[in-house]
Amino acid sequence: MMNKKSIAPFVFVGPHLILFLIFILIPTLYGIYASFTQWNLMNDPVWVGMANYKAILFDESSTFHNQFVNGLSNTLIFVGISVPLLIVIPLSVAVALEHKKVRMKGFIQALLYIPGLISISAAALIWLLIFNKQLGITGNLFHSQAAWPATQPYAWIIIFVITVWGGVGGNMIIYRASIAGVSRDLYEAAEMDGAGAGRKFISITLPSIRFPLIFTFVMTTAGAFNVFGQPLMMTDGGPRQTTHVLMMYIRQLAFGHGESIAGMASAMAVLLGLVILVISALQYYVMNRNAH
C-alpha cells in the first residue's frame, strides 16, 4: 500500500517532469546564466557578475537603463488595458452565446475565432490599410487629420484594436467549454426563483467557472507581458518610442543588426520574468482566495 502511494504520483506527473526538465528548465537556467555574462551568441559567454543588472537598474545614464524603463512602462500600459478587454469581451460573448434563444452559435463563434488564425503580418497590413488616412476609414469616416500609427493616443488605439480583434477567440472558447459544464438545473432553479440574467451570471455562472477564470487571467497577463508582434508591425514602437515595448528592446539586443548583446538581453528578460512572476502570483493569490 505504502509503496503504491509513493510511486503512483510519479507515474502521473513524472513523464511531463522529465520533458520539462529537458526542454524548459535547462534552457531557462542557461538563459539566467547568460544574464550574468557578456555574450554575442557565437563565442563563449564571459562572466561579468551583476554588471548587466547594475546597468539596467541603477545606471541612469545607460542606454539599457532607459530602454528598460521605457520598455517596461509601455508594456505595463499594454497589459493594463489589453488584459481586461481580453477577459471581459470573450466572457460577455460566451454568456450571450449561452442564451437559449440565440441561433447560429457555431457560426458566430467561428467568425469571432477566425482573426486569431490570420498571420500577424497579414493582419497588420489589413488594419494599417483600414487606418490609413488616404486609403482607409479614419480620414473618410472619422475625418481625422492625424496619421494614426504616428500620433498618440491613436498609435495605442490601433495596437489594442488588432490585439483584441485577434485575441478574443482563445478565451472565448475556454469560457464556452466551462459554461457548458455548468448544470442546467442550477439555472432552472434560479429562474423559478425569478432571477434575472444579471443575477444568474453573478450567482451561478461566475462562481461555477471561477477556476478557468483564474487561468485565463493569469495566462492572458503573462502573454500580454510578452507582447511584441503587434507594436512592431503596427507602429514600430513609435511615435518617439512611446509604444516601444520591452520585448522589442530585448529582441533587438539579442537578434538585431550588428553583434548580438545577448547577455544584456537575457538580464532584461530575467527581470521581465520576475515582474510576470510577481504579478501572476498576486493575481492567483487574490482570485484563489476569493474563489473559496
Next chain:
Amino acid sequence: MKAKKMALIMVVLILGSMTILAGCGSGSDKNTITFWTPLTGDDGAYMDQLVKDYNATEPEFKIKHVITADMYTKISTVLNSGKGVPDLAIIHADRVPGFVKQGVLEPMGAAISGQPEITEANYLPQAWATGNIEGTQYTVPLDIHSNTMYYNKDLLKQYGVESFLDDDVVTIEEMLSLQGKMEPDQYVVNDALLGWVIMAQIQNLGGDIQENGKPAVNTPVMKQAFEEVKKIADAGLMTPFGEDGYLMFQAGNVLFSTDGTWSSTAHAAVEGLNFGVTNIYSATPDKFTNRASSHLFAMLKNDQRTDEKEAGVGAFLEFIRENSLEWAKAGQIVASKQVIESPEYDQFMQSFFTSNEKEVESLYIYTYEYYPYVAEAVDTYCADIVRGNVDLDETLATMQKFVEDKIAESSGAAGTP
C-alpha cells in the same frame, strides 16, 4: 506493484523513444557543398537556378542550396553546437568586420587560389574591398544592393521639372523649389529607407561615422545631414509621418521614392506606374551618394571542410562570376565586371549605376566595424528628428550614447573583463 510497473513502462517509453528517434541526424555529405543563403522569395529562386545550372556542369562537388528565413540566428545555433556548419554562406557586407573579429570566418585565399580570374580587378572595387580586413580576403562578392531613387515620369512632366534629372543629381534645393506648387495629397518625395538617405548625406557633406575607430554620431556633419533632409519635411513636401510613402509612390502621388534596387521588380508589377531610376537626392550639387550593401560569399570556420572542398567552393564562385546575369533579375547590381560589361546586362534598370565611373563611385558601403550600431541608432531616431518631434541636439547626444553603450557591451570592446 501495478503502479510501479506502469511507472517503469512510462519511463522506458519516454527514454526509449528519445534514443530511437536519435541517430537519424543528417551527416553532411562528403561530396556536397552545403550553401546557406538568407535569400527568401524570388531572390532564392534566382539563386536556385544558378545552383542548378552549376550542378548541371557535373562538378566534382555539387552545391546544395539551403535558403533560411532567419540565417544569422541559425548560424549562431550551429556555431554553438559545432555541428551542421555550412560549407559556404552568403552574408551581408556589414557583418564582415564583426565576424572576422569574432574569428568565425575562414579566409577565402585557399579556396580561390586555383581561380586566377577571382581577383579584385574583376569585381566592382567596393564590393571586393568590403571583404578585405587587414590584407586578408574573407569574402567574394555576389552583388551590390543599394538605396536608389525612383521617379514618376508622368508626375515629373506634369510639374515641368524633368530638368531635375539633367545632371544626375537631384538636390534638396531643387526639391524645395516645388514648395507651394504641389496639388493636394501629392508630394515630392517619400520617407522610405530614410535612415539610408541620412547615411548618404553624411558622405555628400564630407563627413564620416567614425573617427579613429571611435563612433562619431554627435557631429556637426550628422546634424547638418538631418537639418538638410528636415527642410523637405518642414516645407510639407515629404509624405506625412506615419503614412505609407512607398504605397503612395506606387499610387502615383509622389514624384520620388527613396527605396532600394530590389524594389524595381515590385514597382514594375504596378500597372500604369511609369517610373525610372536615379541617384538619391543630395544636400549638395557637387556630390551624390547611394548608401549600399553587398551580398558576399563567405566560409564560416569549420574543421570538417577539406581542402578539396574549398577548391570546389572556388570553382562554384568562378561559375557565379561568369554566369550571374541571372542574379540581375532580382534587381541587384551584379558585382562581376564580366557580367555588367556584357550587353545583356543593359536591359536591367540597375545598369544605370554602373553606366560610368562616377556612378560606380556613388555606391558607398560603410565598412566601419560598428556601422550596424550606428545604423540602428539612425534608424531608431531619424523619423522623429526629421519630423521635428524631438530636439535635434539632445537626440544626437542620446544616439551617440546609444552607440557607445552598445559597443562597450560587444565582445570586441577593449578592456572588457
Next chain:
Amino acid sequence: MLKKISISKYIAYLYLIMLCVIWVIPVLFGISTSFRSQAEVVSTGFRLFPVNWILDNYVTILENTSTAPILRWLSNSVFIAVMHTFLVLVIISVTGYGYSRMKFKGRDTLFFTLLGISFFPGVVNIIPSYKIIDVLGWVNTAWAMIIPGLAGMGNIFLVRQFLRGIPTELDESARVDGAGDFRIYFWVILPLIKPILIVCGLFSFVGSWNDFLWPVIVYTDVDKMPITAGLLLLQDIYGNYRMIGQLMGSAMLAIIPTLLLFVFAQKYFIQSINLNSGIKG
C-alpha cells in the same frame, strides 16, 4: 417571465451581431484584397469588394512553388500537428490529474514552481534548446517540432483549474468501489474533462500548425519542413516588397486547415456534460 427572456434575447443578439460585423469586416477586406491587383490596392484603398476581381495573386503563389514541394509540406504539417496534439492530450490529462486529484507531498509547491519557471521569457533559450535537439539527434526531424512543446505548462494549468471546478464525489465513490488511480483517471475523469481537452487540443493543433520561429531554426531540409516554415521561404518577399494581394492570398490559404478543424471541433467542446445532475441523480 417570457417577456424577460425575449428582451435579454434581443440584447444578446444586438451585442453579438455588432461584434460579428466589426470582426468580419477586416476579414472580408483581407479576402477581397487577395483578389485585387497592387495598382488597385494602392489607389482605391478600403473597399469591401474589388473593382476588378483577379486571380493573379493566387496563381503567382501557387506557381511560385515550382521548386517547393507544397503538398509534401502540407503532409509534414499534418503529421506534426496530429502527433503533437495527440501527445499533448495524453500528457496534459495525465499530468493534470496528478496535480489536482492525487495527494503527494509538495504537490502544489512543485506545480507552482514549474509554472513560475515557465513564465520566464525564453529569448536566448533558442541556443541551448537547439543544442539539446542536436544532442538528441532531432535536427531536421519532426520530433524537434512534436516533443519540446509537450513540456509546456499552460494546458496543464488549464486542465488542473478545470478539474478543481469539478466536485470530487464521483471519483471518491469510485475509489470506495475499489478503483485505483488509473481506472479513475480513465473511466471517471477523462470523460468529464473532454470539453476542455478538445479546447486544449485545438490550441495545440493551431499553435503547432502556425509556429514558424522554431521550425526555421531546426530545419534545413526543404523536403522535411512544415508548411509555415516552407511558405515563409516563399512569402517573405510579399512582406518585404509589400505585394499586398499576394501576402493576403497566402495568409488566407494558410488559415483554411485550422479553420476547418475549428468548425469540426466546436461541436464537441460545448457539449453539456451536466455534472451536478450526474452526481445527484
